[in-house]
Amino acid sequence: MIELLWPGADPSTARARLRNTLNRLKERSGAVVTRTGDLLRLADGVRVDLAAFEQAAAAALAAPPVERVGRARHALALYAGDLLPADLYQDWLGADRDRLRRQRLALADLVIADCVARGDRDEAVSLLEQAVRDEPTDEVRTVLLCRQLVEQGRPSAAAEVARRSAEHADELGLEPDPEVAAFLRPE
Secondary structure, eight states: OHHHHSTTOOHHHHHHHHHHHHHHHHHHHOSOEEEETTEEEEOTTOOOHHHHHHHHHHHHHHSOHHHHHHHHHHHHHHOOSSSSGGGTTOGGGHHHHHHHHHHHHHHHHHHHHHHHHHTOHHHHHHHHHHHHHHOTTOHHHHHHHHHHHHHTTOHHHHHHHHHHHHHHHHHTTOOOOHHHHTTSSOO
C-alpha cells in the first residue's frame, strides 16, 4: 500500500504517512479499514460502491433480454460518479475510469433504446446528454440526442448539441458528421 500511495518514499516516512492517513480515515468514516500487522483490509460489512456497481453492471449485461433494462437501471442507480474525481490526472486510474465509463455507457445504451422504443423522450434525452458529455466524439449518440430533442419540439436545443459536436470535430481537425450538421439550423 505504501509503495502504491507514495512510490519511492523513505520507508519510515511512508509508514508515518500511512498511519496518519488511516487515523484520519477512522476519524471521518469510522473503522472501515482494519489492520493486522502489515495487512490492511476493509472491515466486515463495508460496502464499496465501485464493487456494487460493477457486479450489478455485469449482471445486467449478462441477464436474459427481458431482464436487461431493469437490471441496467438498477446498476446505473448504483453508479456514484467518476472514480476518485479529486485525482483526475492520476495516470494509474485511467484504465479503471475508462472501463467504468464504458460499462456505464453500455448500460445507458440499453436504457436509452428502451426509452426510445417506449417514446419516453425525457429520460432518453437525459441519458443521452450524459452519454454525449462523456463521449463527445460519438456521433451516433449525438444524432440520436438531436432527433429526440427535435421530437420533443426543441429544435434549438438540437442545434446547440450539433454545434458543440461540430466544434469538437473541428478541434480534432475533422469535418462534422453530415447527420449532425443537418441539425445545425433549427427549422
